Amino acid sequence: MKGSSHFIRDSIRIVAQGSPAYFGWLALLAICVVQGLLAYQDQVETGLILTSMRDSVSWGFYIGNFTFLVGVAAAAVLLVIPAYVYHWKPIREVALFGELLAVVSIIMCLLFIAVDMGHPERFWHMIPMLGTINFPSSIMAWDALVLNFYLILNLSVASYIIYCANQGRHYNPRVVVPLVILSVPAAVSIHTVTAFLYNGMAARPYWNSAILTPRFLASAFCSGPAILLILFQILRKATQFEIRDDAIHKIAELMAYAMAFNLFLFGAEVFKEFYSDTHHLIHYKYLFGLLHGTASPLAPFAWMSLLFAIVAFLLFLVPATRKNVVTMNIGCLLIYVSVYIEKGVALIIPGYTPDVLGQIYHYVPSLTELRVAVGVFGIGFLLFTLMVKVSIRVLFTQPVTTPA
């Protein structure tokens, strides 16, 4: 399309302009990315032995981050549903950022998978027709398909909206709304399938509980919007982007319900394990440092995660603290950290500790893993910053004609 080269040039011009703070931010992200690439290069040269993963704990920080980010990507849909389905003006424009966040999250997910694989160059073995994808038996195969589908879907919707805005006209709801409605089950699917990846492992009783999948969804719906709330407040201050307070409060209210559900499901799981008191309880004991004679490096984080989740819930439950800018933002940070710890390590590590033959290996991410993860997040944040900058400029400096 002939306009694309102009748009690319314009986009470059847009992202090349900004405040010192903006360039400082980009520089910081660039440092993160470069050091991440160097760490990954070490890993490619020597092997995954540079991580702390071993046969006993064969998935760790990388897959934990992947799991967390799938949740973030799915949660973008929380903002999409009210916007398009209920034609709610304050959220409609902000839903675009939800989609951009979803796109960037999925990209980071795919990068985390790539850095975790022993032979990422053999990824084509998973492509239907080209390779021999083990569909429908393998849940990982399902995950690969639905994640890529979700990525393409959100990317298409977001690009179409920006394309129309750039042309100075409103997007055609008849094109967008069905795709957006499709993105609702797509979002649920990516997170459900990722949950099934763990849930289906009969070898890992810590995950083999039916409540795992609903817990995944509940915690995703807590943490995803938290990022967006913070983002919108930043954008409101730094750009001409406008978002009304009641939109922010509505998102916060929805988050409160999600947090309540999340805590309830956690409580249900804890009851079942501690009351029934079977062998499977040992994994929860390890997580919370209750295993005699074993000092779990995970325990402080697990307790922190729980505490933060409870405090954040209370802050969001009480209307006064929910509406107060300071406490609301504290709540957002707390729930984000809580879910990050929960999905990142509190989900993965106890599933492997003790391992299937009863042996305990204390997994703590290595420096290489941390550096590569910072690099991946750097790439994600960088892409998101650039895309948001372009989108705001294009969306909010163009006169937009709304359909009759």
Added chain:
Amino acid sequence: MALWSCLTAMFAVGWLGCDVDVEHEDPHTAAVFQVSADDQLIAVPPPPFSEDVFPCSDCHEGEEVNRTRRVVEDHEDVVFDHDSENRWCLDCHDADNRDKLRLASGALLEFTESYRLCGQCHGPKLRDWKAGAHGKRTGSWSGKKQYLLCVHCHNPHTPQFAPLKPQPAPTRPENL
């Protein structure tokens, strides 16, 4: 000591694929036994005698036999700990012909058929051994299995296995 001769026999039998000629009936170098299922004759390696001890009749020939049950001090290299409260040498070794073993019925056995002697008391073991379910297993699962005599692994005088030094523990994951 029996274990070492057992292990040596392993190497000989297992790694060289040595399959003693079934037809050979020299009682000092080969033995055959009957497997009940299809009357198949199976060869075993020769009994693991201590050096120069066989034939026993080189020393034990035409002597007065003292049949009193007692602790025997000769054959210093033999430590006897096989139901020593109730058994002694001449329960298994024939008093008149030391080149043979004797069953409870008085029937004489070649040393190459010593499994029949063991089987008097250890019946279920003998059954398992003949089926291939007892003892070290080498050879072919689909063809000729290689068998050993009981005494290739179990010292008949001190049958209990001595504890072994285990091979090294695996490296812990944190040290890999």
Added chain:
Amino acid sequence: MKSQDQTIQPAAKVSRRDAIKGLFALVALATTSGCKSDSDALDAYVQQNFREMTAEQLEEALSRWERRYAETFKKEVEVSATPAQEGVLFGYALDISRCIGCRRCVYACVDENNQSRAPQVHWIKVLEMEKDKGVNLHHADQYYDREVVPHPGKFYFPVACQQCENPPCVKACPVSATWKEPDGIVTIDYDWCIGCRCCVTACPYGARSFNWAEPHLEPDELNTKTEYLGNRPRTRGVVEKCTFCLQRARKGLYPACVEVCPVGARKFGNLNDPDGELRYIIENKRCFILKEELNTQPKFLYYYGV
């Protein structure tokens, strides 16, 4: 501003795609750069899944590996692809009343199957358990270090791939790099494995090992009679496990662990053979299966001989 009536493509989309492609290219280059011959490296990269290869492609793959091993080890290595025999279903029985935990099976396996010495890979894990607690994995120690074994009050429980009839690893693999052969052995195509470790996670018996670094094997430690799906030296980034010594079993021999066991605790054979020792054990001894409730249907039985 109005000059922007062109089609829109976010600038980020181009750079993102290129970044990912670049990343894969970098990785492909790095991982295939070990092979001296460029055409061999390319052929190896585009090689199909073992089960999809034509006879010709398989022959080429086998020669490619023989060349590569000759280069690496400066020795002639034979790589075969022996098919399964008809009418054979392999089974294994282990007598836990006899195992003394000497670990000779562990190291015989390492020698026979060309496992990496550094980092160490063991396909067999011997667990020391307490007699008064029975088979209880929460009181099992894989790393016991005794002067002599058996230690009083303990018994020993070796675990390796159970060659399940309903294998969770085969179900989990996203690229079908692992599957159950007609003779019941669960095998891995090391050249197809993407190293995602779904199978390692899915295995309830800890049977699968991942090559976290380049396997290290000295030429004088090499067993040169190898099978493509079995004991040929592996590369890093792929999963490996016990294959019932497929290279021996398919030629009628016993696995290395069976032959080396000094107390005769290990039994192996064709489950379909009515005269074999396995059938005898199943009918006359009290056999059990590890983690039976998981319905993996292992062909590895444990029993008490005495």
